[in-house]
Amino acid sequence: QKEVEQNSGPLSVPEGAIASLNCTYSDRVSQSFFWYRQYSGKSPELIMSIYSNGDKEDGRFTAQLNKASQYVSLLIRDSQPSDSATYLCAVPYQAGTALIFGKGTTLSVSS
Amino acid sequence: NAGVTQTPKFQVLKTGQSMTLQCAQDMNHNSMYWYRQDPGMGLRLIYYSASEGTTDKGEVPNGYNVSRLNKREFSLRLESAAPSQTSVYFCASSRTRESYNEQFFGPGTRLTVL
Numbered sequence: 001q002k003e004v005e006q007n008s009g010p011l012s013v014p015e016g017a018i019a020s021l022n023c024t025y026s027d028r029v030s031q032s033f034f035w036y037r038q039y040s041g042k043s044p045e046l047i048m049s050i051y052s053n054g055d056k057e058d059g060r061f062t063a064q065l066n067k068a069s070q071y072v073s074l075l076i077r078d079s080q081p082s083d084s085a086t087y088l089c090a091v092p093y094q095a096g097t098a099l100i101f102g103k104g105t106t107l108s109v110s111s
Numbered sequence: 112n113a114g115v116t117q118t119p120k121f122q123v124l125k126t127g128q129s130m131t132l133q134c135a136q137d138m139n140h141n142s143m144y145w146y147r148q149d150p151g152m153g154l155r156l157i158y159y160s161a162s163e164g165t166t167d168k169g170e171v172p173n174g175y176n177v178s179r180l181n182k183r184e185f186s187l188r189l190e191s192a193a194p195s196q197t198s199v200y201f202c203a204s205s206r207t208r209e210s211y212n213e214q215f216f217g218p219g220t221r222l223t224v225l
Contacts, residue, residue: 006153034212042218043201043219044201046212046213049213088154090212093170097142097159097167097208098156098161098167098211099156100156101155102153103153104153
């Protein structure tokens with residue numbers, strides 16, 4: 001059974017700072033990783049996918065993957081109050097036709 | 112496009128009652144999914160349908176059944192509701208089975224079982 005572990009938080013950062021969110025996973029076979037964002041009372045939405053070791057940047061977001069350490073992280077630069085949400089890490093389920101999610105990390109950005 | 116729609120938005124059941132949660136998508140997606148979300152537990156996959164005509168169990172299928180009625184609709188049935196099934200239920204879809212990672216979620220159904 002794959003497991004995806006995340007610190008539940010809350011992680012609190014001031015506006016303009018870098019927020020670092022972490023995720024570890026138990027399955028060494030996992031090749032791809034995904035970050036979803038969920039605002040309070042809303043549905044999750046995909047914000048980042050990463051498939052290979054190293055960094056992937058998209059605007060203020062950077063995903064970092066280290067397969068040897070089974071560790072994936074999401075960095076949010078110049079954090080804004082609008083980034084306050086729960087961030088869910090996800091990995092492929094079984095044959096890669098569905099996802100399993102971590103419990104999520106709640107981020108709070110104060111102005 | 113409405114995207115993914117779910118009905119009802121809220122429901123209160125008594126223990127032992129049955130109900131069906133409805134989900135429909137108008138994006139011509141092939142794959143659909145049901146999740147439940149409980150405080151501190153993240154999203155847990157109940158069942159999914161990688162393509163029309165197929166359904167598979169997820170992480171927590173016990174107490175649930177599903178029907179992929181057609182390409183647009185994927186329903187979740189609770190035959191005999193239990194308080195442990197109190198949760199927020201999300202339906203999601205993805206364009207193809209290969210694009211399972213990019214899922215579009217409905218607004219959720221908030222279910223309380225007394």
